[in-house]
Amino acid sequence: MSLQVAVIGGGIGGLSAGLAMSKAGCDVHVYEQAAKFGEIGAGIQISPNASRLLYRLGLKDAMDAWGVRPAGVHQRRWDDGRTLQRAPLGPAVEAAFGAPYYHFHRGDLAALLAAALPGERAHCRHRLVGIEEKGARVIARFENGASAEADVLVGADGIHSRVRDLSFGPEKPRFTGCVAWRGLVPAERIAHLDIEVVSHLWMGPGGHCVHYWVSAKRLMNVVCIVERGTWTGESWTDKGRVADVLARYEGWHPIVRGLIGAFPETFIWALHDRAPLPNWTKGRVTLLGDACHPMLPMAAQGAAQAIEDGAALASLLEAMPDDVSGALARYETVRKPRATRLQQVSAVNRTRFHLPDGPEQQKRDELMVTSGDRTFAALNWLYEHDAATAI
Numbered sequence: 001m002s003l004q005v006a007v008i009g010g011g012i013g014g015l016s017a018g019l020a021m022s023k024a025g026c027d028v029h030v031y032e033q034a035a036k037f038g039e040i041g042a043g044i045q046i047s048p049n050a051s052r053l054l055y056r057l058g059l060k061d062a063m064d065a066w067g068v069r070p071a072g073v074h075q076r077r078w079d080d081g082r083t084l085q086r087a088p089l090g091p092a093v094e095a096a097f098g099a100p101y102y103h104f105h106r107g108d109l110a111a112l113l114a115a116a117l118p119g120e121r122a123h124c125r126h127r128l129v130g131i132e133e134k135g136a137r138v139i140a141r142f143e144n145g146a147s148a149e150a151d152v153l154v155g156a157d158g159i160h161s162r163v164r165d166l167s168f169g170p171e172k173p174r175f176t177g178c179v180a181w182r183g184l185v186p187a188e189r190i191a192h193l194d195i196e197v198v199s200h201l202w203m204g205p206g207g208h209c210v211h212y213w214v215s216a217k218r219l220m221n222v223v224c225i226v227e228r229g230t231w232t233g234e235s236w237t238d239k240g241r242v243a244d245v246l247a248r249y250e251g252w253h254p255i256v257r258g259l260i261g262a263f264p265e266t267f268i269w270a271l272h273d274r275a276p277l278p279n280w281t282k283g284r285v286t287l288l289g290d291a292c293h294p295m296l297p298m299a300a301q302g303a304a305q306a307i308e309d310g311a312a313l314a315s316l317l318e319a320m321p322d323d324v325s326g327a328l329a330r331y332e333t334v335r336k337p338r339a340t341r342l343q344q345v346s347a348v349n350r351t352r353f354h355l356p357d358g359p360e361q362q363k364r365d366e367l368m369v370t371s372g373d374r375t376f377a378a379l380n381w382l383y384e385h386d387a388a389t390a391i
């Protein structure tokens with residue numbers, strides 16, 4: 001009989017894990033609290049270490065239909081726009097790592113993942129409120145009164161994870177001191193800026209700006225991240241004011257200001273993280289993605305790592321169907337060091353990207369020109385990794 005798995009959370013991590021485990025022969029159901037599978041309106045970069053895993057789930061055509069393949073990366077100074085680093089992506093990254101680099105609108109990526117999951121296995125309006133372990137079985141209880149029984153329960157329910165709270169005890173995520181304004185700009189509003197199809201990153205004192213095309217180049221996704229001492233808002237995300245973003249980016253390059261000025265609307269996000277968890281697994285319950293290793297977005301790897309987690313878990317459950325505890329222990333052993341490393345890389349990038357102009361910034365800029373961190377040699381450890389086989 002197939003191993004029964006209940007995945008809690010239908011974000012990018014939960015949906016891709018559900019697909020990977022179905023492909024590995026598990027009897028999987030995904031439970032999402034929201035009324036439909038979808039993601040907030042913003043962009044997401046999917047690097048080859050993740051796209052190769054999604055390709056194996058049969059998603060290449062859908063990814064090509066919705067995704068944009070950037071030709072490269074362009075990193076620049078905040079004020080004069082001087083190039084700090086330019087590196088190829090496009091066909092070169094695919095030739096080097098066997099899978100492409102994509103930019104997606106999150107809604108498009110979530111929709112194509114959800115569409116690949118048979119309807120009877122995808123359950124919206126199911127907010128998990130309780131977990132009970134009975135011998136080798138786990139029972140999930142939902143707010144709507146429904147319950148589900150499985151051999152394994154996977155918490156893919158994001159940084160606020162209820163599964164984590166229920167299994168490991170409540171612990172509040174910490175404010176990192178960074179906030180992000182996000183905006184999606186229709187192409188026709190910024191045609192005059194003539195922006196290349198690459199991943200753009202502008203670094204400046206106390207903040208940076210990332211932007212790239214999504215939704216078949218109909219929209220430009222723009223993320224402006226700045227240092228800010230405190231966050232007192234009740235909510236983690238709020239509608240923001242375009243005038244506030246423009247004021248914070250006073251003196252920045254006209255392209256950056258032109259993009260911000262073209263925002264139809266903006267939302268502000270308080271970026272949170274958590275101290276690394278000593279364990280991801282308790283009994284038959286395990287975690288993946290932001291539920292166990294939330295990270296700052298400065299390495300663009302949070303979702304990629306969630307996708308890797310699901311692929312590794314699927315391979316291990318397939319390889320060790322009669323030893324679920326062993327498979328879950330191995331899952332944590334193989335995944336934790338890599339996810340932890342990326343949490344650290346993201347934190348280091350935050351400091352690097354936000355250096356005030358001065359000696360340290362000059363040293364950073366010099367290093368980027370002489371030995372950039374975007375060369376394929378520097379990225380090999382990250383992009384060539386195959387999480388489904390590295391178990």
Ligand SMILES: Cc1cc2nc3c(=O)[nH]c(=O)nc-3n(C[C@H](O)[C@H](O)[C@H](O)COP(=O)(O)OP(=O)(O)OC[C@H]3O[C@@H](n4cnc5c(N)ncnc54)[C@H](O)[C@@H]3O)c2cc1C
Nearest residue numbers: 009011013033045128157158289290297300301302303304
């Ligand atoms: C500004 C910014 C830019 C980023 N850019 C990138 C990038 O370019 N590339 C990249 O790889 N990563 C990026 N990330 C990180 C990425 O967004 C996250 O790491 C990723 O979305 C985590 O996916 P997840 O499935 O683990 O969690 P989530 O996306 O948070 O999904 C969790 C799901 O669980 C559901 N849920 C929660 N509680 C319950 C419950 N009790 N019952 C049922 N369902 C529940 C939620 O509704 C949600 O659908 C970025 C993050 C930010 C903030």
